[in-house]
Amino acid sequence: MKILVAVKRVVDYNVNVRVKADQTGVETANVKMSMNPFDEIAVEEGVRLKEAGVATELVAVSLGGAPCQETIRTALAVGADRGILVQTDAALEPLAVAKLLKKLVEREQPALVLLGKQAIDDDSNQTGQMLAAMLGWPQGTFASKLTIADGKATVVREIDGGLETVAFPLPAVVSSDLRLNTPRYASLPTIMKAKKKPIDVVKPEDLGVDLAPRLKTLKVVEPAKRKGGVKVGDVAELVDKLRNEAKVIP
């Protein structure tokens, strides 16, 4: 069984994101970039399925500019077998990403597509669901446990009130939530080995997908700042303030 895992290059989660002065977006020049943390979890799940003998091949896909090769190398270093980069400098919305992934799925014929539930830059949480819709496949979103047996996937999903379990036949799309696994770190030998693994570069035009954006960003601004308040000396003062000043406790 082949697995396709989609990985996005995003501003590292430790970076303090700054809005550009001209309000067109956030500063991404000279900022540390990394693999989207939810996608790291998706890659790890794919590697574990390979190690368990469930999957035979893990293909890492990224979409974006040439530097996305680094993101694919990161996936190759922890165990993906080969990479595909859909290279474009165009800004891609989730709908366009889902369409491009659909074309790659038709070409590669995986039984499972894994991806993170959302990317930490645009926080959309859409691509997996859109891809599943376009393919007519079942979806297991916000997965915290994935079991595959006899051509069927059982997914435990993180929902607001707790956990939900769904089951469906493969092929399918599964998106990872935080507790699916803890991603491993790449070791030096595997990083070296990853350099020899192939990355296929394709152009969106070759896939015949319309990438025209549906949304126009009018402006990007900083959120309203919340003013810090006062420090209190002890618990008694805190309780007094909450009771008599804020009046939020009886």
Add this chain to the structure above:
Amino acid sequence: MSVLVLAEHAAGALRPATLNTVTAAKALGEVHLLVAGHDCGAVAAAAAKIAGVAKVLQADDPQYAHPLAEAVAPLVAKLAEGYSHVLAPADTFGKNILPRAAGLLDVAQISDVVAIEGPDTFVRPIYAGSAMATVQSSDRIKLITVRLTAFEAASAEGGSAAVEAAAPVEAGAPSEFVGEQLTKLERPELTSARIIVSGGRGMQNGENFKMLETLADKLGAAVGASRAAVDAGFVPNDYQVGQTGKVVAPELYIAIGISGAIQHLAGMKDSKVIVAINKDEEAPIFQVADYGLVADLFQAVPELAAAIEKRG
């Protein structure tokens, strides 16, 4: 223009998230509510009473007994053709179904909208709330999930909408509901609690959360946690407040042993009053707290619980 709202319900009752979504929808046009379920007549009747709802569409079929995206999204996509907008709550229910409907309709989906500036212009947080983007949609139908804390709940009473049957639509892919493990609620739900007591990595282990539960029970509060506490395995993920967990806005939020990472702040900074208890006086949480107490939480929390009990 009319707007279709996907109603969220469970165990024969409407979920409160539906009421906030209706308020957002009212800003866009006449509000119709879609109740997809099985034997969901009581839910449809309750939906018809929501103030400001003009019509309720009841799609009653065994395949909608659980809100599986594979079944519900094709129904939403079909009905959407008659509307300018389709809205759903930006929670795990709406975020599972609405993007799938958008994929079927070949339109974009706009997530976590916090303000409606016009029929095609919406504000949403990006980068975990570090920036707010105003976006304009050129799609024929706008599919939007609504951040619930940004819109007041509509009144559950006062409306008298007609209930019409909507024909079921064939599911787009096979999927089966196996079961669910809902967290037993001994306390109020996080998203609707008036007071929340939340713990972070500073709690050191799951056992210590009992201390927070004691405090919460004295206040009639819900218990939450930061992502760091969830990642460390102290508490389950459904406790998580933050960009990747629940977004809350209670009257009082007490952050205990929480440093205040941006992604946590994104989930609670709209709370009316914020209290922070942390032994690190440099912790970023103090920059958003109305009342900060620099103290060892293992002393301060029991003291606080005792002080509240004394009066209460």
